[in-house]
Amino acid sequence: MALIVQKYGGTSVGSPERIQAVAERVKRWREQGHDLVVVVSAMSGETNRLIALARALSHDPDPRELDQMVATGEQVTIALLAIALQEAGVPARSYTGAQVAVLTDSAYGKARIEAIDDERMRADLAAGKVVVVAGFQGIDAEGNTTTLGRGGSDTTGVALAAALKADECQIYTDVDGVYTTDPRVVPQARRLQRITFEEMLEMASLGSKVLQIRSVEFAGKYNVPLRVLSSFQEGGEGTLITLDAEDSMEKPVISGIAFNRDEAKVTVRGVPDTPGIAYRILGPVGEANIEIDMIVQNVGADGLTDFTFTVNRADYRKVLTVLERIAGEIGAREVSGDDKIAKVSLVGVGMRSHAGVAAKMFETLARESINIQMISTSEIKISVVVQEKYMELAVRALHSAFDLDAAVE
Ligand code: ASP
Numbered sequence: 001m002a003l004i005v006q007k008y009g010g011t012s013v014g015s016p017e018r019i020q021a022v023a024e025r026v027k028r029w030r031e032q033g034h035d036l037v038v039v040v041s042a043m044s045g046e047t048n049r050l051i052a053l054a055r056a057l058s059h060d061p062d063p064r065e066l067d068q069m070v071a072t073g074e075q076v077t078i079a080l081l082a083i084a085l086q087e088a089g090v091p092a093r094s095y096t097g098a099q100v101a102v103l104t105d106s107a108y109g110k111a112r113i114e115a116i117d118d119e120r121m122r123a124d125l126a127a128g129k130v131v132v133v134a135g136f137q138g139i140d141a142e143g144n145t146t147t148l149g150r151g152g153s154d155t156t157g158v159a160l161a162a163a164l165k166a167d168e169c170q171i172y173t174d175v176d177g178v179y180t181t182d183p184r185v186v187p188q189a190r191r192l193q194r195i196t197f198e199e200m201l202e203m204a205s206l207g208s209k210v211l212q213i214r215s216v217e218f219a220g221k222y223n224v225p226l227r228v229l230s231s232f233q234e235g236g237e238g239t240l241i242t243l244d245a246e247d248s249m250e251k252p253v254i255s256g257i258a259f260n261r262d263e264a265k266v267t268v269r270g271v272p273d274t275p276g277i278a279y280r281i282l283g284p285v286g287e288a289n290i291e292i293d294m295i296v297q298n299v300g301a302d303g304l305t306d307f308t309f310t311v312n313r314a315d316y317r318k319v320l321t322v323l324e325r326i327a328g329e330i331g332a333r334e335v336s337g338d339d340k341i342a343k344v345s346l347v348g349v350g351m352r353s354h355a356g357v358a359a360k361m362f363e364t365l366a367r368e369s370i371n372i373q374m375i376s377t378s379e380i381k382i383s384v385v386v387q388e389k390y391m392e393l394a395v396r397a398l399h400s401a402f403d404l405d406a407a408v409e
């Protein structure tokens, strides 16, 4: 018998029929003798609908009122699920974040969880009830409703699992696990049985949108075993995310390939090669709230150097404007850019103990005549920037070169 926290996302509770299916699933787990805490999101589309209502009244709605309103989406689904469970003969009680209580700071729209009171949940579990909790929301020290940021119900699930020291946190979603890469790009992509928190964080921050990034950070920090499962199919194993993926003898060198098309690169050429120059370029970019990803500075020659970095494609125009202004101030020769690029990354903890991963990656891309524009590496990741139109080709070639393709049966 185990204590399990299950989280169901918006599509899994998108209609009364879907909610009933969730109740049936919860019932089956309970009949196996497990204790269950169930976290739910708002019905699919509901959070967006609510935000649109506020935006119809104001271009810049007050964040406190926005949270007050948007938290109602989850309040509807917890009650509906509790009703469905009771109808199925399962004793259940629902709680809002405030009722639990999930205590957060006061950063509306992106609040962080500070503490969770597990008393009510424990009492209900001891009395044989299933506990249903609203995801995405909490309460601050002054009693204001807060929300955790889009996709925040994942984080609620993980945080409750950590607070209750649950045996597993199961995230039910519309895919049946984490894949080696996006199956829409590589049909041979395989579901991973296991992946580490570290790898999952890289995959998530590189654009694989299965889980909210913060929930993975949280799970890693508190060592909460996290399992991604399909809510549309019964009996699958999904993907288990843990501290250590080492379960098989032959651990793969690469676990997955992530890619991101939302990138643009900019270059400042002919910059005086003097102390403080990186700061004078990147300082104003940061002040303009533009996030920087990869950065490359060339070796200087004749007292001048070049500086290239990537930003989110949505910030491309904005960053060019900032750089053109700075270029004049620091006496740079020219500013140029390209917003038709993409980033492709190999991710795997196995890289640590294997030399030659980068060489094999570059060889594979060379064989396909794909030019590499930028390279960056970390302990468990190698990223390259290529022309956007070659991105899918690059991902497919690498997927097969690193033996990630599913075995043909
Ligand atoms: N309902 C919230 C959202 O749409 C939270 C969640 O689904 O996790 O972002």
Ligand code: MG
Pocket: 009, 010, 041, 151
């Ligand atoms: Mg979600």
